[in-house]
Structure formats: structure tokens, C-alpha cells
Amino acid sequence: MFKILKYSFFDLMRSRWSYVYFAFYLLLGIVLLFLNNDLSKAVITLMNVIIVLVPLIGTIFGVMYYYNSREFTELLLAQPLKRPSIFLGQYLGVALSLSMSLILGLGIPFIFYGLLKSNAIWDFSLLLITGAFLTFIFTALAFNIAMSNENKIKGFGYAILLWLFLAIIYDGLFLMTLIMFEDYPLDKVSLIGTMLNPIDLSRTLILLKLDISALLGYTGAVFKQFFGTSFGLIISFIMLILWVILPVLRILFKSKRKDF
């Protein structure tokens, strides 16, 4: 598996898109920090960008890589290699190179800004960790979609739909449910609803860590009670890990049954 991972990783590291992605974050980080001068505001703006953009890039890149490396995959399949290790290696190659672009792209300007001495380092680390989680989650989901659809156009369509659903439509539906049932106690429902969408979960985690939950009103207080504690934090991370593990398991399951 590590050999495949190595080749996928270096293959991606040499592709133009990894540099574009890296340069984008580098530029974003520099602009936000040196034109803004307020670190916590910069982190909030970054959060808003990361929460939407990272899943989108993870999905598109994952689908694109899978379809583009079909020949490579077929070449590997004829070699004495186990199927799960081929696909796991490719998946980790994509997810790691994307995470690296994100972490280095944002990390470098922040280090130059003097982040290591400031108090915002924990907020910032949480931002990068959730960003990396979102990359792993959405790349795995994208691989699932691509493996189940031979037709590239269909695969891309489903991938975009998935992103659209989790990033935008889910929130709308969630909000509508809350309004429709506003006469009932909704703390638990909204807590569970947040847990079930990795994007919402990441957003809530960061917002609460930034201590601006006062903006969230009564629900915010309930959330703060839950997510603010170490128990809530652990549960949230377990949920994020589950969001990575379940799609990866399906990749492994599917890889054993697919024809090439």
C-alpha cells in the first residue's frame, strides 16, 4: 500500500493543480493576515472559506483523480498487489496531498505573522485539523461515487450534488425543520442534526472554539454546553473520524467486487 501511496502522492505533487491549490491558500492567508491585522477575524473569514471550499475541492479532485488514473489502476491490477491496498493507497495519496496544500498554504503565512507566539494558535490548529478532516471525508465520498459510476459525467454530477446537498441544501432543510417545529424543544434534534453533517459539525466546532457563541442565541447556549465540554469535543471528533472510516470501508468493500 505504501508504494502505491508514494506513487500517487508524487504523481499529484507534480501536477499543476496541487500548486494552484497551494498558491491559493498561500495568497488567501497573506491577504487576510497582512491587510486585516486582526487575527481572530482572519480566522473566522478563513473558516468560512475552508468550510465551503475544502469539501468542494476534495470532491472534485477525488472524482477527477479516480477517473484520470483508471489506466494506472488497470496497470496495477495486473501486478501481484492486493486490491484494497491499491485503492487505499490512491485514496490516501489524494487526501494527503490535498491536506498538505491546505496546511502548508495557510500555515506558512501564519508562521511568518508570528502565530506561534499568539493565543490564536489553538483556534488556528483546530481550523487546520477540521480542514484536513473535511478533505479526508470528501475525498473518500468522491472515491465512493466514482467507483460506483462508470460514466464520468454521471459521477461528476453526483459528486457536485453531494457537495451542494451537504454544504447548502442540508442547512436549508435543517432550518426549515427548526422553524416548523419551533413549538417543541429542539435542542437535541438540532444537536443531532449538526452531528450528521460533517460541514455543519466542523463549523459549529470552530465557532464555539472562537467563543462567539453568544451570537447564536439560546441554541448557542445549548451547543456551548455540549461542544464546549471535553465530552462534546471528543464526541465531535469521533463523529468526524466515523465520517472518514465509513466511506473508506465502503471503498475497500467495493474494490473487492469491481470488474475492470
Place this chain on the structure above:
Amino acid sequence: MVSIQGLHKKFGKNKVLSGLDLEIEEGGIFAVLGPNGSGKTTLIKSILGMVIPNKGEISVLGKNIKNSSKYRNKIDYLPQIANFPSNLKVKELIKMIKDLRGKTAEDESLIKLFKLEPFLNKKLNTLSGGTKQKVNIVLTFMFDSPLIILDEPTTGLDPISLIRLKTLIQTEKSKGKTILITSHIMSFVEEVSDEIVFLLEGNIYFKGSISELKQMTSQPDFEHAIASILTTNHV
């Protein structure tokens, strides 16, 4: 060498192989023939484990291949369409496959044989179809495995390379290896193969030598013998 019992494979509603039995003995060159869509590539990919059969058993070198990957160490496979990761150089691709399968010293002599030296530092997507096929051949023959599977090996090759390929196949045969070939070029098949396996609608229609085939169809030459099978079966 390879033994297949009751192999069934469907792709959706399309039944490709229906209960195929095949026994391939050790040593010699076997040609798998048949009209388009008769299941040649599916058969080969089943042996390689790239296609997973619905029913049936396949064993290679006496071992059932189900859920196994190590047996592929004993097979050299030349895929039908030479598509490679496009942003790798030829040299890097050869190095990568060597890294994945283990050391070999054969690659340099093969590169010389097919005159590939000027292309070693070029990226694979800039090569012509025939040159890609030569790289493909080098990748296949650089390992010393007892079973060699060639899916349409002649595609895109110029006459000189074709002659080199034929000599290469004969040298491998003289080492006692088993070679499976599919091809639509009948003259090539007639020249190299010892035995014919003719597939029709997902099953074996004929297995035997070329002279037996000519006798059976009472045709003077090989090409017409194949054509007569196809016309009598309305393909």
C-alpha cells in the same frame, strides 16, 4: 498450468461467458480466438483476477486464484490498449513496475532490442501508439514468469518490431513457458501458435491444433477455416 471450470460472467444483462471449461497445459503457445464480443478479453481478465466471475473456478499453477493476489507474480500480462499514467516518463514507469514487482535485469536488453533508448526521458503521453506498445512489451517481458498473457500484442507495431516480437515469443517458448495470445491477425496466429482455442458466444467451440481445425472444416487454409466457422454459426 491454467484450469477453468464452469466459468460464468455477466455484465448487467449481457451474458459474456456461460459455463466455460478450459484446460491449458504447461508449455507452448495457445491462441484464444473468436469474433468480437465472444469473451476473449473477459476470459483473460478473469484469469488475471481483474474481472470477478459470477460462478466457476479458476486455478493457476494448481492454486485457486479466488481472493489471492500473489499468483500474479507468476504471470506477465500485456494489456490490449496501452494506456499509461500520462505524466510519467518511460524510465520512471519501468522503474516503478520494477519497484512493485521486484528486481529484473532483462529491461535493458529489451530496451535495446526495441530501440527505445531515445524515448526513455520522454513522457508517456507524447509517444506514438506503436512506441507505447513497445514500452508495453518491454514491461511485460522484463520479468521471468512461467505464464505470459498477450492481449492483441501486434497492435500498432511496424514490420521490424513485429519480427522482433515473434522472435521474443519463440525464445520465451523455448524456455518452456506457457503463452496465451489473443489476436485478430490470422497470419500472426498461424505462424506462432501451437494450439487454438476458439470462443463462440461465451463458450469453447473448438480446441486443438490448426491442422485439426482445417480438417474439421475441410478448408485448405487457416483463414478460411475460421471464416467457415463464423458463417456456419451465423455470426
